[in-house]
Amino acid sequence: MRVATWNVNSVKQRVPRLLPWLDQRQPDVVCLQETKLTDVAFTELLGAQLAERGYEVALAGQAQWNGVAILSRVGLDDVVVGVEGAPGFPDPEARAVAATCGGVRVHSLYVPNGREPDSDHYRYKLSWLAALRDVVKAGPGEAMLCGDMNIAPTDADVFDPAAYVGQTHVTAPERAALTELQALGLHDVVRERWPSERVFTYWDYRAGMFHQDLGMRIDLMLASAPVAGRVAAAWVDRHARKGTGPSDHAPVIVDLDEAPDGDIGPVVPPPSSRGPRKGVKLPQAK
């Protein structure tokens, strides 16, 4: 099962990049953030084209800002919009949707930006993360938190730690909130796969930042242990940040091996019942 997350920075503007990307990468589950559309407008824009590709869609949108979605072609059950108990700013914002897809509780998350440390928006971010932790804690054991966390977990996740001192995304309270979330048993599967590589998911549009690879890793896929143990690949699709009309974020893609209990998808028959493969010479009986 291939799961991806992508902050598209307006799904309306990104249609010419999103549809070819779906066709090329063939993700089974896609978490989108910053769709910036109401659910009605999203469905009018993409409903038919996603259905054609076999995706069911769970939406938590609003006009103009924010907006998240989950696309799935491996089932989409028990959809929950929002984070129970989370604050608004001051009204609730469209920042979370969860669904069970292929046996995994998938969360598409757009964590508040925080703007300035110690601002109202920053406090909102921290409260929102605390509420998210409580929801995940009460949830099932097979879970993936996917999305734009607006936090760089460590200094290795920003191009120049000195340039970010005193700015949001890197402060100790934000990192502590992320650590508390991960303390529920979640694995940062991209960092675990690439422990000492330069890996970014976001590059500012300005000043040729992408071209110089001056970015941040703020889009994360956090998997509970049973899911993390199935990770076959985990990577950032930098190609999607190139070319004409990209988002300022690249997608993150994680491939999961089949669940060990085999309740995901069709059971492959054992080799003995499948007969010889083409081109394989069997010993001849005499």
Add this chain to the structure above:
DNA sequence: ATGTCAAAAAGGTTTTGA
């Protein structure tokens, strides 16, 4: 020039958010 992009209200540009 915060070397850009996107949305919306206004307005043919400015404000807000990232």
